[in-house]
Amino acid sequence: VQLQASGGGLVHAGGSLRLSCATSGFTFGHYAIGWFRQTPGKEREGVACYSTADDTTYYTESAKGRFTISWEGRFTVAPGAENTIYQHMTSLKVEDSAVYYCSAESIAPWLGYGVVWPPNADVIDHWGQGTQVTVSS
Numbered sequence: 725v726q727l728q729a730s731g732g733g734l735v736h737a738g739g740s741l742r743l744s745c746a747t748s749g750f751t752f753g754h755y756a757i758g759w760f761r762q763t764p765g766k767e768r769e770g771v772a773c774y775s776t777a778d779d780t781t782y783y784t785e786s787a788k789g790r791f792t793i794s795w796e797g798r799f800t801v802a803p804g805a806e807n808t809i810y811q812h813m814t815s816l817k818v819e820d821s822a823v824y825y826c827s828a829e830s831i832a833p834w835l836g837y838g839v840v841w842p843p844n845a846d847v848i849d850h851w852g853q854g855t856q857v858t859v860s861s
Contacts (some may be wrong), residue, residue, distance in 0.1 A: 725749045727852030729826040734858045737818055743811040745826035745852055750801045756839045758782070758793070759811050761822035762854070768825065770843040772811055776801050777833050782841040790815045798819045816859045826852035 728761050731743040747757065758773030773782040774793045781793050792812045813820065826851040831837055 725755075725828050725850040727826045727828060727850055729824065729852040729855045730834075732855030732857045734860065737816060737842075737859055737860060737861050739816050739859070740812070740814045741816065741857060743824055743826075743855060743857075745809045745811075746804045746806065747809065747826075747828065751803060752801065752803055754801060754832050754833070755833050756843070757809055758827055758843070760825045760827055760843075760845055760848075761820075762825065763822045768845040769822075770841070770845070771824070773839060773841060773843065774799075774809060775831065775833075775839045777831060777838070780839070781837060784814075784842060786819075796807055813857070816857075818859050818861050821857060821859045823854035823856050825854045845859065 726749045728746040754777040756773050756775050759771045761771050762768040771784050771787050772793045776799050795799045795809045827848045829848050
């Protein structure tokens with residue numbers, strides 16, 4: 725699985741940004757695809773997640789009402805499929821400043837291995853490169 729994140733940048737507090745994660749290389753099955761963020765000296769924190777099994781989305785408390793995961797059309801998990809998932813971030817705060825990482829974790833809800841929220845970064849299967857988001861006051 726390949727994940728290519730983009731869209732970070734510098735924005736004033738109260739502004740908006742849209743992060744993109746281009747995905748490819750899936751095999752059959754289902755995935756939890758989402759975003760983590762990390763600041764220096766802190767653990768990587770799950771921000772938002774989307775389950776391809778049932779289209780459910782998950783958000784950390786600080787992101788609820790401000791961040792939204794979206795995708796175009798129907799997210800297809802199959803060999804050769806390419807999809808882009810977005811994270812729309814509004815009403816940004818200085819504390820949202822971080823390196824944001826796109827992630828993908830294999831899930832199998834029918835076997836009891838569904839989305840775990842909040843997620844554990846140590847068990848994530850695939851990572852994209854980070855994109856820096858800086859929110860100025």
